[in-house]
Amino acid sequence: MSIAVIGAGAFGTALALSLAGKTDVTLWGRDTAWAERRENPRLPGIALPRSLQVTDRLDKIGARTILLALPAQTLGGFLADHAARFDGRDLVSCAKGIDLVTLNGPSALIAQACPRSNVAVLTGPSFAADIARGLPTALTLACADAATAEHLQRDLSTASLRLYRTTDVAGAELGGALKNVIAIAAGAAIGAGFGDSARASIVTRGFAEMTRLAAALGARPETLTGLSGLGDLVLTCTSDQSRNFRYGLALGAGDDFAAGTTVEGAATARAVAALAPRLGVELPISQLVAGLAEGRIAMEHALDILLNRPLKEE
Numbered sequence: 001m002s003i004a005v006i007g008a009g010a011f012g013t014a015l016a017l018s019l020a021g022k023t024d025v026t027l028w029g030r031d032t033a034w035a036e037r038r039e040n041p042r043l044p045g046i047a048l049p050r051s052l053q054v055t056d057r058l059d060k061i062g063a064r065t066i067l068l069a070l071p072a073q074t075l076g077g078f079l080a081d082h083a084a085r086f087d088g089r090d091l092v093s094c095a096k097g098i099d100l101v102t103l104n105g106p107s108a109l110i111a112q113a114c115p116r117s118n119v120a121v122l123t124g125p126s127f128a129a130d131i132a133r134g135l136p137t138a139l140t141l142a143c144a145d146a147a148t149a150e151h152l153q154r155d156l157s158t159a160s161l162r163l164y165r166t167t168d169v170a171g172a173e174l175g176g177a178l179k180n181v182i183a184i185a186a187g188a189a190i191g192a193g194f195g196d197s198a199r200a201s202i203v204t205r206g207f208a209e210m211t212r213l214a215a216a217l218g219a220r221p222e223t224l225t226g227l228s229g230l231g232d233l234v235l236t237c238t239s240d241q242s243r244n245f246r247y248g249l250a251l252g253a254g255d256d257f258a259a260g261t262t263v264e265g266a267a268t269a270r271a272v273a274a275l276a277p278r279l280g281v282e283l284p285i286s287q288l289v290a291g292l293a294e295g296r297i298a299m300e301h302a303l304d305i306l307l308n309r310p311l312k313e314e
């Protein structure tokens with residue numbers, strides 16, 4: 001068995017490192033100048049073993065199983081250029097977002113570009129640094145084809161990475177994408193000084209939004225209560241390790257935020273805001289995050305917008 005990981009950011013590198021203890025792994029990045037030092041600046045302080053092959057040449061990628069760990073908004077462009085190379089192999093999406101151009105999730109983009117491939121999703125509560133350090137982590141592996149789900153679950157589990165499987169690709173993928181939007185709102189509440197009680201309300205009402213939207217897009221509600229939905233929502237809304245949460249903190253506090261940081265929830269909020277009226281679902285927190293991210297709504301009006309909504313049953 002051999003595995004390739006496309007995308008040498010924090011997550012791709014952490015997954016490649018974890019799997020390299022078990023099998024032959026090649027990590028592809030567009031910029032691998034760091035490879036000789038065996039330390040990726042996106043994952044500082046983590047030494048990469050010599051057994052992990054790092055390349056910037058896609059023609060070196062021969063593995064049957066490919067993990068795609070690029071940011072969601074870059075995946076469409078990457079596939080437009082390179083999909084033919086991968087069609088027919090097992091392709092595992094590791095991105096957590098909704099594409100702003102098509103309003104599709106990464107797995108649908110991949111399936112359209114690579115129609116002969118089995119497409120799976122790897123998602124769930126996991127910071128790249130935790131995986132890279134070998135800390136215990138549980139994830140969800142979703143694939144509509146049950147046999148492929150089983151073999152990918154086996155192939156991608158390691159001593160510290162425990163995978164659960166499901167055939168609900170939409171549910172698993174949407175949980176991972178939508179929790180980033182809610183994490184921005186949770187961060188903004190903390191950054192603005194609204195307190196932990198406000199954060200708990202946002203997490204809970206945000207989870208209701210996630211479940212509503214996912215159901216409207218064909219997901220099974222129980223998938224949202226699993227690792228990929230509730231599990232990742234809890235992690236991301238409560239940890240300073242989360243870039244989405246930290247971006248929210250900065251929005252709430254009126255601080256600058258480091259440009260170039262991958263914050264999937266900002267674009268995904270805008271995608272969700274575009275989907276909501278089409279699907280006839282109300283998503284006030286996500287729509288507020290879209291407005292904040294676009295600069296259409298000022299933070300000082302955010303609370304009024306949420307609190308002045310009509311009173312209703314829970």
Ligand SMILES: NC(=O)C1=CN([C@@H]2O[C@H](COP(=O)(O)OP(=O)(O)OC[C@H]3O[C@@H](n4cnc5c(N)ncnc54)[C@H](O)[C@@H]3O)[C@@H](O)[C@H]2O)C=CC1
Nearest residue numbers: 008009010011012030042070071072074095096127128262
């Ligand atoms: N970092 C984490 O803890 C986790 C990240 N994820 C997901 O993994 C995905 C990737 O995130 P990270 O690795 O954290 O991001 P990152 O910001 O660490 O790295 C992104 C990488 O993608 C590369 N890249 C960007 N556009 C590209 C293109 N057009 N072609 C080739 N390479 C390109 C960049 O050079 C960089 O190496 C996101 O969807 C994120 O939500 C999922 C779980 C955990």
Ligand SMILES: O=C(CO)COP(=O)(O)O
Nearest residue numbers: 124125126127242243244
């Ligand atoms: O997806 C993640 C944890 O499961 C990583 O979250 P951030 O992208 O917010 O850092």
